[in-house]
Amino acid sequence: MRHAPRTLSHVCEVPLPVDQTRSRVDGYDFRAPDSWDQFADVVALAYGGYEAVPEYRKIIGDIFEPKRSLLAHRAGETCATLALYSLDMSVPGGRQPIAGIGYVTVDPTHRRRGLMRDLIRRTLTGLHDRGEEAVAALHTTEPAIYGRFGFGSATRAVRIRIPRSSRELSTRPPAAPTDPPPSVRVLDPARCGAEITRIYEHAIDRRPGMPRRDGTWMRRALLDLPERRGGAGRLLCMLAGADDGEPATGYALYSLTAHWENSYPRYEVHVRELFANDPTAYVNLWRALLDIDLGGTVIADRPVDDAILALLDDPRSAAPVARDQLYTRPVDVARALAGRGYGAEVDLVLAVADPICPWNVGRWRLRTGTYEGECARTSAPADLALTVRELGAVHLGGTSLTQLAAAGRVVEHRAGALRAATRAFHHDPAPFCPTVF
Template sequence: MPVDQTRSRVDGYDFRAPDSWDQFADVVALAYGGYAAVPEYRKIIGDIFEPKRSLLAHRAGETCATLALYSLDMSVPGGRQPIAGIGYVTVDPTHRRRGLMRGLLQRTLAGLYDRGEEAVAALHTTEPAIYGRFGFGSATRAVRIRIPRASRELTAPRTDPPTDPPPPVRVLDPARCGAEITRLYEHAIDRRPGMLRRDDTWMRRAVLDLPERRGGAGRLLCMLAGADDGEPARGYALYALTARWENSYPRYEVNVRELFANDPAAYASLWRALLDVDLGGTVVADRPVDDAVLALLDDPRSAAPVARDQLYTRPVDVGRALAGRGYGAEVDLVLAVADPICPWNEGRWRLRTGAHEAECARTSAPADLALTVRELGAVYLGGASLTQLAAAGRVVEHRAGALRAATRAFHHDPAPFCPTVF
């Protein structure tokens, strides 16, 4: 049954799909500080852009608000699922406080549900407090680490056989090793939830290095571990140096954009090489909250880790979303879900998980847990804890033991992580 779209109307504005990125560009630039995109960046954003899926608010011949929608493929507990990626949600400052953001989001989510498309939506946000109101929960976290060069003593990983030397590391221009980066990243996708598959266009964006967008850093460089004598590389790191001086001594920041490796030895070799960069003072990186580098450091406190929110997700269709992921334990639970933004999700849902598949369907049985769709979004990738959310008063347990069982089922190890911003 088609969803009623009257709730997403805003008087005086027309919502429609744009013809191209050009209809978004000016409003997006204004929303992000007024910086005009250089032609090369504008082209690659335009290549990624999906105009038929995106939405703008239009009035009197002008674009007043924007929402880009991307067709993404993401690793989730148990496999991969199509995800609706939301980006560039902006409103012209002269049209604020009129319900345009709400209208764009409601219309987009209702359209996804009505057409039977992606069951889950996801976004990165510059203002986290806004999107909880629309049912998006904090699903992944990153930890910012700042490792001083003085802390470069790392625990030696065990190897098999024990006599294997650490793989050598070479520094190259990323343009010369695109195939290796693509292969190694693809190998990493299914290791933890939250990772996005990248086609050629998304991969070009991942290694894009425009002087205008370096923020004072040098050019992007790539380290490859284990790529000698014709052997394939076993790991890579993308990084750039930012000049810093202390008391006339160089203390450059080594800013790591990405680092992935196929095995512990290659992983450790990359970190050793980063901590040994000439003129380097501190290695800075955003990593998964359970990243192995914190176990490699002899002095993990020296990294001064600071956790922050990262990706936000929300079910568009609760039944399909919960049935489409894997679980860490078998459960039979009834969830009472509240979702004022997407009312078709309201009600009680019975979730039954088995060894290889899950079912989630409407039920009239009494609820075991009560929560909003925001909490379901937070635990969808297995990073957030239902027990923690209950302690904050955001989940209510109606049957003893249901909370503990649900927490075990939704949890995933390793923790989710999403290094690709969209």
């Protein structure tokens, strides 16, 4: 039996009035930039006026895609920016082209004029009209801003701080006293870029939310400028399982920050990345990080279901704190939902509202098989009502539709539809995005 429809403005099935979706910005010229240099000054102002050193500016310029990006221009000056990146990202069931949005900035003297909204609207409209990426994603410095543009919180990270007193690991069976020490070497990351790339590439398809890195993106991931270390030492790399000519099966990128307590060294060990292709390499890397000479607290941002929380004898001591990470939203609902895999078979109708992209508004029938789905418009009654923000939040499989419904953000019109949809969209392991763009 269907529930009586509920009337909620955020799950309506009609487009917003025209004057809310069209540009309210007059006197500005929107166009693609010629190069990163046209972005640089506005970006620097938006992020506090810090001057980018030449090496950093070059690597940002190398990954920049000027033909896909957009700026607002007036009276010979750049007033607002939006960079667009062509990403290949892991999603449930495989990989999917993702439009990565970054450096959305507005000159301080041009704020409060709708420039940010217009840049995003124009970008999403262009992607749709050209039939390009069906999903857009971004990282945000201010999460409250992007929900109104349809972006939902899709991945989360947990910050852990493992103190020196909590180094014991719950490995089973325990290592015997006669066992050889773990095979872990410390190297300059510049010497092992190929191994890091290979291990990272192997890890992509196991966890949604991880973008593929070509050579330029990997150079950015390994960038280690003294001006950006925040007082830490140089970046180091641990490779696990690399003895006797065998390839490494795990790596950790980390640095140390000097810290002393009562004349005792208690250096902070900051883990930038850690990926391993097997449990042995994973455990050996953590064992080595927790046993660094002079080391005190080990600090890392990890997936919310990372095995380190099960590996520690005393996980409470790590004081895990969860935070939001990547935000995604469908550019084209039908192609976005058909482009990912599913964990259960469902046949349901979604009533979707979208404040920016009117072509997404309406009812969509989603039918999923094993690891695939198809989605098309329908006139059938809705089973669930939600906005693209909720679809973005669940796209990578880490956010629960049931949780969103408990918050009043999803409405169930057919009993059982919510539970079935939650199972279908869920992915294990949880999504995680190690790359900020």
